[in-house]
Amino acid sequence: MSVLLVIPARYASTRYPGKPLSELRGADGMSRTLIERSWIAAQAVRGIDRVVVATDDVRIKTAAEGFGAEVVMTSDTCRNGTERCAEAHERLGGGYDMIVNLQGDAPLTPSWFVEELVEGLDAHPEARVATPVLRCDGAALNGFLEDRRAGRVGGTTAVFDHDRLALYFSKEVIPFTSHTYADDDETPVFHHVGVYAYRPDALSAYPEWEPGHLETLEGLEQLRFLERRSPVLCVEVESRGRQFWELNNPEDVPRIEAMMARMGMV
Template sequence: MSVLVVIPARYPSTRYPGKPLVELRGATGVAKSLIRRSWEAAGAAEGVDRVVIATDDDRIRDHAEAFGAEVVMTADKHRNGTERVAEAVAKLGGAPEIVVNLQGDAPLTPAWFVEKLVQGLRADKNARMATPVLRSTGKMRADLLADRAAGRVGGTTAVFGHDHQALYFSKEVIPFAAAPFAPDAPTPVFHHVGVYAYRPDALAAYATWPEGVLERLEGLEQLRFLEHGQRILCVEVEARGRQFWELNNPEDVPRIERMLAEMGVA
């Protein structure tokens, strides 16, 4: 049994060109690139056998190899990270038990998110892929709503059934709740964490399917699985006092740097 983590990274971005190379300062004031912090986060998870960065950009490759990462060059035609991960896995060969896609814009992903995700997929033999969800506090929900009100594409939310099978994912804040929530109070809104675990055959099949309508409208790659009738397991994870946020816009840089400082991450 083996677990392969692939971090897809591309230089062009509509909202934030060059994002993987953006430097973030931690608690000690030391600056590390976004892609390096994501790579370090992947390596901190127990049970991970190999971590690879998949990119189509020479600048990202050179930078990643300089800090010791293994890099696989992929085509520049991919529409999302899952397609890039699928090509990387095919190039690497072998037969990993589980492939984890750790998004390169999620440097605050705790190691136990990845660990619990792998455990969840191993336990549910019917799920083709799995992804973590984090119950939002009143403050996190308010931050998500503030981003949407300002016209920024912030975090993604997820809704799922009693069996934890995903019903839908959206960049809107769902489900709607009219009642206000105290900052520390739990809410019915689950923040989707940008990590995916796939069975290799499901990942290979994904790359052969056309882009779905919902996937294109929302800009969420995992919706292609739902549009093709595939079961996605939502694995609820706990923050354990850690803050979590993805880097989606330039405005997120000071927010993430503040979180790194508050958590004491170098």
């Protein structure tokens, strides 16, 4: 099975313009851009045949080529990372058995998240798309709730059925729970990790579909699959002691840098 990993990156983010070129300081005190740290995370994943950065911005292209990345230029009409991955796959001539979308705002993504994602989709032929979910401990859930109280859009949560097929994804914290959790407590809430694996037919069909009502409301690209009844498999992954957080807002930079310092990530 041949696997292409694409890191979609755009400069004109509504919430955080220029996010891929924002600097993150590692445990050694050295700063690297978000796109470079995403590239480093991709290089650690086993079983990937090719890694490319897909962008429409020459500033990101220049930065990525500066640290040795292969870059595919895509159009500025891509509405999200999935559409950008579809265009990148097409521009590369297609032919891959699976395409992975490692979004460029999650530099803390452990390699096994992606490896288990690929294995999960390969093992479930009924699913056209797969994405990882991570059970929240109390600390993560409380962080989500704190973001919502402050009016910030934080992480995304997921709910799924007994076959692990997604029922819904939301930027609200779902399912609702009235319990209070200590930092080390296990909770019933699952953090959606912003990585996707697609079968080629599902990925090529995606840009042809107009965004649905729920996708537009939530701003979550994966909801387009659910609204078109294309099954999305949720693959549960474990942190193995690693902390995980996406860079969604400028306020996340010190949070991620603190996590990198605690984990000794350079």
